[in-house]
Amino acid sequence: MDHSPPAEVGMKLEEVDTPALLVDLDAFEHNLDLMAKTVRTAGLRLRPHAKTHKCAPIALQQMARGAVGVCCQKVSEAEALVAGGVTDVLVTNEIVDPRKIVRLAKLAHDARIGVCVDDLNIVEQLGKAARAQKVVLDIYIEVDVGGERCGVPPNERLIEYSARIAAFESLRFRGIHAYQGRAQHIRSIEDRGRAIADSTSKARMAVEILARAGITCEVVTGGGTGTYDLEMQGGIYNELQPGSYIFMDADYSRNELSKASAFQQSLFIYTQIMSVPAPQMVVVDAGLKALSVDSGMPLVHEAPGVVYERASDDHGVLLSKQARQFHLGQKLKLVPGHCDPTVNLYDWFVGIRHERVEVLWPIARGTIS
Amino acid sequence: MDHSPPAEVGMKLEEVDTPALLVDLDAFEHNLDLMAKTVRTAGLRLRPHAKTHKCAPIALQQMARGAVGVCCQKVSEAEALVAGGVTDVLVTNEIVDPRKIVRLAKLAHDARIGVCVDDLNIVEQLGKAARAQKVVLDIYIEVDVGGERCGVPPNERLIEYSARIAAFESLRFRGIHAYQGRAQHIRSIEDRGRAIADSTSKARMAVEILARAGITCEVVTGGGTGTYDLEMQGGIYNELQPGSYIFMDADYSRNELSKASAFQQSLFIYTQIMSVPAPQMVVVDAGLKALSVDSGMPLVHEAPGVVYERASDDHGVLLSKQARQFHLGQKLKLVPGHCDPTVNLYDWFVGIRHERVEVLWPIARGTIS
Numbered sequence: 001m002d003h004s005p006p007a008e009v010g011m012k013l014e015e016v017d018t019p020a021l022l023v024d025l026d027a028f029e030h031n032l033d034l035m036a037k038t039v040r041t042a043g044l045r046l047r048p049h050a051k052t053h054k055c056a057p058i059a060l061q062q063m064a065r066g067a068v069g070v071c072c073q074k075v076s077e078a079e080a081l082v083a084g085g086v087t088d089v090l091v092t093n094e095i096v097d098p099r100k101i102v103r104l105a106k107l108a109h110d111a112r113i114g115v116c117v118d119d120l121n122i123v124e125q126l127g128k129a130a131r132a133q134k135v136v137l138d139i140y141i142e143v144d145v146g147g148e149r150c151g152v153p154p155n156e157r158l159i160e161y162s163a164r165i166a167a168f169e170s171l172r173f174r175g176i177h178a179y180q181g182r183a184q185h186i187r188s189i190e191d192r193g194r195a196i197a198d199s200t201s202k203a204r205m206a207v208e209i210l211a212r213a214g215i216t217c218e219v220v221t222g223g224g225t226g227t228y229d230l231e232m233q234g235g236i237y238n239e240l241q242p243g244s245y246i247f248m249d250a251d252y253s254r255n256e257l258s259k260a261s262a263f264q265q266s267l268f269i270y271t272q273i274m275s276v277p278a279p280q281m282v283v284v285d286a287g288l289k290a291l292s293v294d295s296g297m298p299l300v301h302e303a304p305g306v307v308y309e310r311a312s313d314d315h316g317v318l319l320s321k322q323a324r325q326f327h328l329g330q331k332l333k334l335v336p337g338h339c340d341p342t343v344n345l346y347d348w349f350v351g352i353r354h355e356r357v358e359v360l361w362p363i364a365r366g367t368i369s
Numbered sequence: 370m371d372h373s374p375p376a377e378v379g380m381k382l383e384e385v386d387t388p389a390l391l392v393d394l395d396a397f398e399h400n401l402d403l404m405a406k407t408v409r410t411a412g413l414r415l416r417p418h419a420k421t422h423k424c425a426p427i428a429l430q431q432m433a434r435g436a437v438g439v440c441c442q443k444v445s446e447a448e449a450l451v452a453g454g455v456t457d458v459l460v461t462n463e464i465v466d467p468r469k470i471v472r473l474a475k476l477a478h479d480a481r482i483g484v485c486v487d488d489l490n491i492v493e494q495l496g497k498a499a500r501a502q503k504v505v506l507d508i509y510i511e512v513d514v515g516g517e518r519c520g521v522p523p524n525e526r527l528i529e530y531s532a533r534i535a536a537f538e539s540l541r542f543r544g545i546h547a548y549q550g551r552a553q554h555i556r557s558i559e560d561r562g563r564a565i566a567d568s569t570s571k572a573r574m575a576v577e578i579l580a581r582a583g584i585t586c587e588v589v590t591g592g593g594t595g596t597y598d599l600e601m602q603g604g605i606y607n608e609l610q611p612g613s614y615i616f617m618d619a620d621y622s623r624n625e626l627s628k629a630s631a632f633q634q635s636l637f638i639y640t641q642i643m644s645v646p647a648p649q650m651v652v653v654d655a656g657l658k659a660l661s662v663d664s665g666m667p668l669v670h671e672a673p674g675v676v677y678e679r680a681s682d683d684h685g686v687l688l689s690k691q692a693r694q695f696h697l698g699q700k701l702k703l704v705p706g707h708c709d710p711t712v713n714l715y716d717w718f719v720g721i722r723h724e725r726v727e728v729l730w731p732i733a734r735g736t737i738s
Contacts, residue, residue: 003735006738017466017468017469017738018466018738019737019738020738051682051683073682073683074654074683093643093683093684094643094644094652095643096641096642096643096644096697096698097386097387097641097698099386100386118644118646119644119645119697121697122697144646148646148686149644149646149652149681149684149686150643150644150646150652150684151644151646152646181681272465272466273465274462274463274464274465274519275463275465275487275488275518275519275520276488277487277513277517277518277519277520277521283463283518283519285738286737288661288663288707288709288710289709289710289713289737290737292657292661293663294657294662294663294680311663312518312550313420313442313709313710314420314442314443314462314737315462315518315519317517317518328465328488328490328491329465329466338657340657340658340682341657341658341682344658344714345713345714345735345737346735347735365735366372366714366715366716366734368388368655368658368659368683368714369375369386369387369388369389369654
């Protein structure tokens with residue numbers, strides 16, 4: 001398969017082939033710097049989530065600004081990141097397939113690798129696989145703090161988990177993973193604050209249960225772009241995992257964010273008008289295969305009164321309040337509805353500065369296993 | 370990037386790595402045969418839509434059963450199909466970017482290439498590009514028959530289009546493309562019948578306008594899996610373009626289909642249970658990056674009472690009416706909500722027969738430009 005980039009370095013923006021995924025480098029670097037500074041100032045560890053970008057060059061930029069490492073969700077993502085030179089990866093997810101467990105353990109030859117658990121038998125399997133590989137894996141117990149997805153409740157059984165982990169020299173108990181995914185897109189700061197107050201108290205409960213048994217949680221990790229500042233203030237988290245802050249998206253733009261979270265939209269879908277069937281309607285070449293609509297339609301950037309009305313596989317229909325605002329062949333920027341699954345549709349980020357292509361970064365798209 | 374397949378030929382089904390895209394080969398071949406027979410019996414041409422599969426080996430199987438060629442939506446798709454040995458490709462879409470037009474013309478050295486137009490200036494550009502390449506392109510005027518996307522209305526201006534096409538020896542006027550995309554998922558046969566009666570009358574109007582000017586539409590092409598039988602009966606279409614019939618999906622399963630359309634579900638997302646946080650809730654490893662939710666959540670295959678409740682980037686949460694129906698590590702089949710954008714997320718089809726991997730077919734995923 002041809003996965004050649006849609007642009008060349010030095011090209012003018014309008015020469016970039018469509019659909020393409022653009023990164024406004026000034027905005028992107030602003031976001032990297034702002035989060036790094038905020039978390040550093042608070043004295044916490046930053047471990048950005050790489051599921052957003054699946055791109056080792058971006059992970060390395062995050063680490064160059066002080067991040068301790070990155071997170072990801074899949075063994076295949078971790079493999080791509082380590083192959084790209086990332087030295088510290090936490091898989092914030094349960095890995096249960098025996099072959100995936102072996103692959104994960106093998107990765108620990110080349111990088112510090114962490115993984116979450118919520119099942120005792122899997123702890124055993126991880127311990128044995130790491131022992132066979134003569135490596136050590138960092139283990140985090142995933143605690144369900146309200147996300148209602150994976151994880152164990154914050155109760156006394158945590159002690160059994162840590163004991164099982166301690167039974168393996170090939171496993172290093174690092175602490176708890178306590179991510180409240182469902183709170184990220186609660187719109188009002190107040191409601192989000194309440195959700196995170198609740199999840200933080202559950203994380204604290206988990207830490208205290210373990211502490212009473214003499215077990216120290218070196219790391220309490222969690223948080224996302226919608227809530228990291230709330231976890232930061234809660235006093236129990238010492239590591240934060242925001243991912244989307246580097247790009248932002250239409251869904252996050254609907255969140256009421258704190259003043260500290262002045263992240264700029266840096267990710268765009270570049271698309272071309274391929275048909276002008278009516279004066280107030282145009283069709284663009286970015287549809288369901290070029291953007292994810294799970295969190296709603298994309299926004300049309302810097303085009304007030306223009307709405308991305310509907311998506312089919314390879315088309316987007318835009319409606320405009322004004323006639324003849326657009327012309328055939330014109331290229332537009334769309335703000336993706338949801339950045340992470342949109343990025344997963346592309347092979348390349350096209351980095352833009354001053355209307356020129358400055359850099360091309362490969363995306364480990366399709367690393368979903 | 371590692372894009373190695375999630376399986377090896379000969380493997381048992383349950384050894385296939387997850388998430389993976391499975392094709393039940395018996396059901397798939399049943400679908401291929403049924404559509405080929407139906408359209409052949411009606412004396413029409415079948416030109417299946419390859420945007421569904423993006424896979425030359427599947428296109429070749431369709432042609433081996435009598436299809437005259439295939440359709441696709443993008444130049445990059447056409448390139449992948451021609452590179453895989455497909456000799457007749459119609460791009461059922463407008464191509465307006467100058468570089469894409471050149472790429473399209475170049476393809477005509479190796480295959481018969483058709484393309485749609487709905488703009489006179491683009492006709493000129495296609496004509497010049499084909500002339501420069503010393504090739505001939507088949508040109509179809511796209512007529513908007515109610516899809517409200519691309520295309521020109523069925524009026525006298527069609528004559529101007531055909532005249533402009535005729536002015537170029539490098540262009541061959543083939544007829545009209547008249548696809549009613551919005552009708553495909555109208556649920557009741559009756560309502561769908563009304564929509565297609567309307568679109569068919571518009572297609573007929575276009576043909577008659579051209580005929581009165583002495584211009585013959587050799588081909589009237591359109592139709593999809595939801596409506597092909599209706600276009601077949603309308604007496605004006607002589608070429609049909611169904612795509613999804615080879616796989617089917619949850620959205621099509623909600624259509625009331627005619628008895629002739631006894632297509633079987635052949636496409637599945639293979640997924641693993643990676644967490645069992647509660648007796649009636651499991652988490653699987655296929656989320657937004659492994660399936661498209663634009664047409665609703667996937668269905669859980671052969672698991673009555675089990676619902677795929679919600680998807681996040683890398684997780685799916687399933688709820689069951691019965692406790693302990695599932696266990697950690699178990700693999701399940703999901704019926705995708707919408708087949709086309711789901712296929713675009715994968716690099717490989719894993720063909721299964723008698724619970725064994727029989728074949729691996731590459732997907733030209735990401736061919737969206």
